[in-house]
Amino acid sequence: MTAYAIAHLHSIDFGPELAEYLRRVDATLEMYGGRFLVHGGRQAVREGPHDGLVVVVEFPDLTAARQWYDSPEYQAIVGLRTSRARCTMILAEKCSPGHRAIELLGGSDAG
Known part of the structure; x- marks a missing residue:
């Protein structure tokens, strides 16, 4: 199932290291x-503090996303990015087709 690498970069200090990373x-x-789905475009904050930007990369599955992140x-190059920006990086699997939020409640509330 499709998976995503989602990065929230904070306190970005664009310099030669970050340029080399890119x-x-x-x-x-x-x-x-x-492949990039979100990278460098306009972003509109609607809730909470936001001091950077969000990047989303799509992978065929969670295994591929993990293999990418852990690859030699x-x-x-990851240190080139982390030396110039704080980042929260999450690897997350896509929901199944037809997923509904209430399913997270489980039991009789789900349905």
Whole structure:
């Protein structure tokens, strides 16, 4: 099932390290079927504090997302990003088709 790498970057200090990361990250994604869905476009905050930007990368499945993040190729460059921005990185699997929020309640409340 499709999975996503979701990064919330905070306190971004764009410098040569981050530029090098951007030059090299695409090649690491291609090997694992990753593609950007959200990256660098306009973002509109509706709730809560927000001091950065959100990036979303789609992968064929959670295994591919994990393999990408843990790969020697990505690990060789991740420090370039983390040296210039604080980041929360989450790997998350897509919901099943027809998923409804109430299903998280389980039991008789779900249905």
